[in-house]
Amino acid sequence: MSTPPFVPRETWRFDTERIGRRVLVYDSVDSTLSLGAALAASEENTDGLVLIADHQRAGRGQYGRTWTSRPGSSLLMSVIVRPPAELQRPVILTAWVAVAIADAVRALTGAQARLKWPNDLLVSEKKICGILIEQSSSAGALTTVAGVGLNLTQTAEEFARANLPAATSLGIVSGGTIDARAAAGVVIQKLDREFARLCAGERGAVEADWKWRIGLLGRQVVIEHLGGASTTGRLRDMSFDGLEVEDAEGFVRVIAPEAVAHVRAV
Numbered sequence: 248m249s250t251p252p253f254v255p256r257e258t259w260r261f262d263t264e265r266i267g268r269r270v271l272v273y274d275s276v277d278s279t280l281s282l283g284a285a286l287a288a289s290e291e292n293t294d295g296l297v298l299i300a301d302h303q304r305a306g307r308g309q310y311g312r313t314w315t316s317r318p319g320s321s322l323l324m325s326v327i328v329r330p331p332a333e334l335q336r337p338v339i340l341t342a343w344v345a346v347a348i349a350d351a352v353r354a355l356t357g358a359q360a361r362l363k364w365p366n367d368l369l370v371s372e373k374k375i376c377g378i379l380i381e382q383s384s385s386a387g388a389l390t391t392v393a394g395v396g397l398n399l400t401q402t403a404e405e406f407a408r409a410n411l412p413a414a415t416s417l418g419i420v421s422g423g424t425i426d427a428r429a430a431a432g433v434v435i436q437k438l439d440r441e442f443a444r445l446c447a448g449e450r451g452a453v454e455a456d457w458k459w460r461i462g463l464l465g466r467q468v469v470i471e472h473l474g475g476a477s478t479t480g481r482l483r484d485m486s487f488d489g490l491e492v493e494d495a496e497g498f499v500r501v502i503a504p505e506a507v508a509h510v511r512a513v
Contacts (some may be wrong), residue, residue, distance in 0.1 A: 262379055264327055264443050267294040267435035275302040279325035283392035287327050296327045322397040322431055334445050335389055337380045338504040340485050341366050342457035343445055344378045344393050347437040349460055354433050357422040362460040364510040373415035399425045459486055467513040471504055
């Protein structure tokens with residue numbers, strides 16, 4: 248496969264262990280996710296490579312939804328990683344990114360972000376970030392491209408004009424000016440740290456942070472299955488291996504995360 252016809256505007260380098268030692272920054276691409284998949288298939292030594300674009304012409308989100316934003320207003324970023332076999336499940340990789348981005352939001356604004364299953368981060372119940380994990384196999388090796396769309400500088404008026412009243416940005420939350428490169432640096436440092444924790448065998452620590460960010464333990468919930476069915480009950484526990492739901496009769500059902508489309512409080 249030939250190298251995609253996109254030329255980076257500049258290259259950044261961060262003093263990290265794995266993620267972001269090389270960052271390619273573009274003015275505009277179709278999608279950083281698509282570009283990441285193409286680069287991973289056509290080039291060597293892309294593990295940990297970060298791609299950032301000011302604008303995406305064909306950005307996408309969960310379930311094929313489109314992702315649009317004013318050029319320069321969001322951190323539109325994808326990270327290429329080749330995780331070991333035990334970390335290749337999308338639920339683990341989504342948790343990695345969610346925990347890292349939530350920590351970055353806290354560092355940049357002082358606000359705590361909550362994870363809305365499966366891949367949206369909310370601050371004060373308004374969406375500030377979307378996450379999308381895509382995987383492909385080439386020459387027997389599985390490559391993951393983790394996409395992030397983090398709102399940086401949009402105003403409340405801008406979201407209102409776009410009919411997005413349930414969205415927010417770092418600028419709104421912090422009440423100050425957000426520098427895109429500085430924000431990217433914080434995000435990359437957090438992603439690198441959390442990935443290192445996973446690779447060092449600290450899966451339980453990342454899992455605990457993920458569970459806390461979801462914040463539904465002990466509550467009555469509705470779990471919507473990917474096939475269209477739903478389960479209602481008290482969420483007794485949750486892990487990367489399953490969600491434990493107790494119904495009114497005390498029967499406990501364990502549901503695999505891969506079978507869950509949405510989880511919401513009743």
